[in-house]
Amino acid sequence: MAECWLFGSMLMNEQLQKAISSLLIENVSLKEMQVITHDNFNPDQIPEDLYSNGQSYRDVMRFESFGYYEDDEPQEGEEELEFYRYTYSIGLRFIPTEQRLLHEQGEIESDELEPLLEFKATFFADYTIKFPLEQDEIDAFAEQHVGFHVWPYWREFLQSSCSRLGLPPLAVKPYIIKQS
DSSP: OOOBBBOOOOOOOOHHHHHHHEEEEEEEEEEEEEEEOOOTTGGGGOTTTTSSSSEEEEEEEEEEEEEETTTTTTTTOOEEEEEEEEEEEEEEEEEHHHHHHHHHTTSSGGGGOOOOOOEEEEEEEEESSSOOHHHHHHHHHHHHHHHHHHHHHHHHHHHHHHHEEEEEEEEOOOOOOOOO
């Protein structure tokens, strides 16, 4: 799926309420991660405004439903349990100020931007369910709550990566669930 980078939107409804009442977060795990630095990147000579030129994307890329038994093997009379897995992809990149200004003026396209620093990660968010959901309920939950559950893991990934790169700490704002 194509990445859509944004400079820095969601509704509460009946479908979302039903999903919230059914889903219980079980686990968040990292599927893949990537930190990319530009060829000229030097942590000792980063521009003062590096963190002010960020672009990000985040989205649920995939949804899966799995059945399982508590002891891995069905016991007599035991019902198969079900869990849902959302695959959540998220990224943040920092563009040099000159490029950002050219992009804003329409002189260069998004795919021509050369970030100085880029972070990407994909997480699995697994939920046990109380009762099966319809697709619109699954989608409503994906819009906001999956990101909310993944966010602490994303923040830790960013902050620890900056530390390993010898960069100043990156302050990551809390994830806000917008309600109508």
